[in-house]
Amino acid sequence: MSFRFTNRIQNTPKSFIREILKVTQDPSIISFAGGLPNPSLFPIEALQEAARETLATAGARALQYSTTEGHAELRAWIAARYERRGISVDPDQVLITTGSQQCLDLLGKLFIENGDEVILERPSYLGTIQAFTMFEPRFVTVDLEEDGPNLEQAEKLLATGRPKLFYAVPNFQNPSGLTYSRAKREALGALLRKYPETIFIEDDPYGELRFSGEHHKPLYAFTEGRSIMLGSFSKITVPGFRLGWMVAPPEIIRLAVKAKQAADLHSSTFNQFVIAEYLKRHSIDDHIAKITDRYGAQAKAMVAALEREAPAGVSFTRPEGGMFSWVTLPAGKGSCMDLFNLAIEQKVAFVPGMPFYTDGTGQDTLRLNFSNASEATIDEGITRLCRCMRDFLK
Ligand SMILES: Cc1ncc(COP(=O)(O)O)c(C=O)c1O
Numbered sequence: 001m002s003f004r005f006t007n008r009i010q011n012t013p014k015s016f017i018r019e020i021l022k023v024t025q026d027p028s029i030i031s032f033a034g035g036l037p038n039p040s041l042f043p044i045e046a047l048q049e050a051a052r053e054t055l056a057t058a059g060a061r062a063l064q065y066s067t068t069e070g071h072a073e074l075r076a077w078i079a080a081r082y083e084r085r086g087i088s089v090d091p092d093q094v095l096i097t098t099g100s101q102q103c104l105d106l107l108g109k110l111f112i113e114n115g116d117e118v119i120l121e122r123p124s125y126l127g128t129i130q131a132f133t134m135f136e137p138r139f140v141t142v143d144l145e146e147d148g149p150n151l152e153q154a155e156k157l158l159a160t161g162r163p164k165l166f167y168a169v170p171n172f173q174n175p176s177g178l179t180y181s182r183a184k185r186e187a188l189g190a191l192l193r194k195y196p197e198t199i200f201i202e203d204d205p206y207g208e209l210r211f212s213g214e215h216h217k218p219l220y221a222f223t224e225g226r227s228i229m230l231g232s233f234s235k236i237t238v239p240g241f242r243l244g245w246m247v248a249p250p251e252i253i254r255l256a257v258k259a260k261q262a263a264d265l266h267s268s269t270f271n272q273f274v275i276a277e278y279l280k281r282h283s284i285d286d287h288i289a290k291i292t293d294r295y296g297a298q299a300k301a302m303v304a305a306l307e308r309e310a311p312a313g314v315s316f317t318r319p320e321g322g323m324f325s326w327v328t329l330p331a332g333k334g335s336c337m338d339l340f341n342l343a344i345e346q347k348v349a350f351v352p353g354m355p356f357y358t359d360g361t362g363q364d365t366l367r368l369n370f371s372n373a374s375e376a377t378i379d380e381g382i383t384r385l386c387r388c389m390r391d392f393l394k
Helices: 016-023 044-057 059-063 072-085 099-111 126-133 151-159 182-194 250-264 269-281 284-309 336-345 375-393
Strands: 094-098 117-122 138-145 165-168 199-203 228-232 243-247 324-328 365-369
Touching: 044 059, 044 269, 059 269, 072 094, 072 243, 072 269, 094 099, 094 250, 099 126, 099 199, 099 228, 099 243, 099 250, 117 126, 117 151, 138 151, 151 182, 243 269, 284 324, 284 375, 336 365, 336 375
Parallel strands: 117 138, 117 165, 165 199, 199 228
Antiparallel strands: 094 243, 228 243, 324 365
16 A cells, blocks of 8 residues: 655655664663763652642643643743843743754744755754754755854855755754854854844753853844744753743744644643742752763763774864764765774764765764763773774774
8 A cells, every 4th residue: 555645754864863773772782872861860859749749739720731832930930041141031932842842843834945945054953954854945054163153154155045044053062062152153143143034043952061161142142133042951851841942033933833733732731830840949050060060071081082092083072061972084984884883793882973964974973972871881982982993994
């Protein structure tokens, strides 16, 4: 039987990472392939207490259908949180979503028609490539450098007036771990003000997870409110609640609400109430400090092992936050899929870089996740991986 599926779904790639994760299920494999927050840091007891309190005091309200925009208390909390970065946000500009991933789907529905240009960083977040591909855009890219996007390439694209969206992850990017410098933020902000037809989407699930260096202002501060910020509770509390948000100008929020109504009416009322209760009872800053202490130690172990073991010509990022480091092999030595197969034989796994590119390149790159292994395991895993790299590069 043949089903008459849309081109849209048939052309959308399966999550390559989920496929890779199947191979790395074997517990004897040291896996740097995942992208999950460390579950030992989930505030389970505190959430249990918040859930009990929610049922006792807000009972039926927390279990009823609710507004699409989201729980007022949570929207107010999110708006207030931006003040720490010197940004003023009205709670009415906040839409609570089912993970920040849903924002990508909603924004695709609002902005992307078949063939519309969308600027991505090169490499870019796979989940966005997947979500936007559903709307059949034409991806154009700007190289991501150590301190942010290549501005000449960005201006060339923006100057055509064609790109409708510019999607970026300026803090501890997934997959590269890279962060935009203050100077690049200012310069990119100036470009975005010069070409205001293109809307900037600033996806920031990792921004709070800074373990070294200084926090920077979001790009939002430099774009006169024409950009959209995405945020998430997944990395600062738990991903299983599926709660994220979008901050945008009121006209965009109005239409995003319409799109969200059509998609799922609203995000889980109960989960929103429980998170709001948790945030009232506990210091999120203390919790984030625990996460950054842990991830900071894990990142340090990974970078130290790479510095010691990486063969000549291999470069890697030194993240100041988030969950990933990114390795670049000397060009033209073959596909890192072959390195992946060698590494699996040596019981160590990573994510080959190709799926983070929309132009079929990336064969000489790989993503390493450090949030899920002990420092000793990271050391051993990187030692094995670098041994495989030496064989691969021979
Ligand atoms: C850059 C980026 N954006 C968005 C998401 C989606 O997160 P969530 O839907 O859990 O908020 C992720 C998840 O890993 C991510 O890395």
